[in-house]
Amino acid sequence: MLKNKIGTQACSIARSAAVIDDAWVLLILREAVFGSRRFGDFMAFTGAQPSVVSDRLKRLVDAGVLEQSLYDEHPPRYEYRLTEMGRDLQPVLMALTKWGDTHLDAGGGPPLVDTHTSCGHDTDPTVVCGHCAESLTSENVRSSVGLGADPDTVAQRADAVRRR
């Protein structure tokens, strides 16, 4: 299967992965969350080449994560802001940041501290069950087939589980 077909898999990880499909995209999103809107800032803070920044911004606009708006007419210049869909990625990025802080901090402590403005404490982002508020872990979650599943994939998986 070609990489550009990943997004056609009936799977929300695959569809998300087709949007966030490389490290530069994650860095561009990080900068958008920090408030960068202009090409030069995205370039300076990600360390990416102009062609990379340009390509990733376009992809994120096409995916509906960023929206582009004209801020100067002569010459035309655009800025890029997170859409609602893009802002909804912020909690996901915070959970990922905590994983990085926990496992990849190189002993130096977290580079960045996120404060929850409502309570004034460090956010310590935690993924919990929306029903009972207990933390979700690999020990307490079971996956099953949903409405949007692809029947062929379901059959193939069931067969593999039987063979284990």
Added chain:
Amino acid sequence: MLKNKIGTQACSIARSAAVIDDAWVLLILREAVFGSRRFGDFMAFTGAQPSVVSDRLKRLVDAGVLEQSLYDEHPPRYEYRLTEMGRDLQPVLMALTKWGDTHLDAGGGPPLVDTHTSCGHDTDPTVVCGHCAESLTSENVRSSVGLGADPDTVAQRADAVRRR
């Protein structure tokens, strides 16, 4: 900056992005969470070419996310299991899945339903403040410099914010 230098940035998103640096890695991790351990299953369920599966499994072993163990000696065959570091990614993947379910389900409903076995309900994974348990959103979080920050980057960012 070269892509392989992303992981040297003093930033937990960059360090995480250097591990989860393409869509195939996310699909391999999805399969590992679902219980795949063997090369053939990773290949069948991600749709990736053997060389891609082999490369990504090696990278994830090198990063400490998967561990490799011999399950057959003649010929030598290996299986791949999530380490504790790898299992800690599961909540992050669940939060990402919810984002995909919300914004990329193509109207067909979620392909997969995760059940929280402790309470018996759908997980509805929610990223909350570990201190007060309120949901974290782009509206209620403020970032500031942490112990592990790089002083040059901090100065550069402060300058950019002044110019906005």
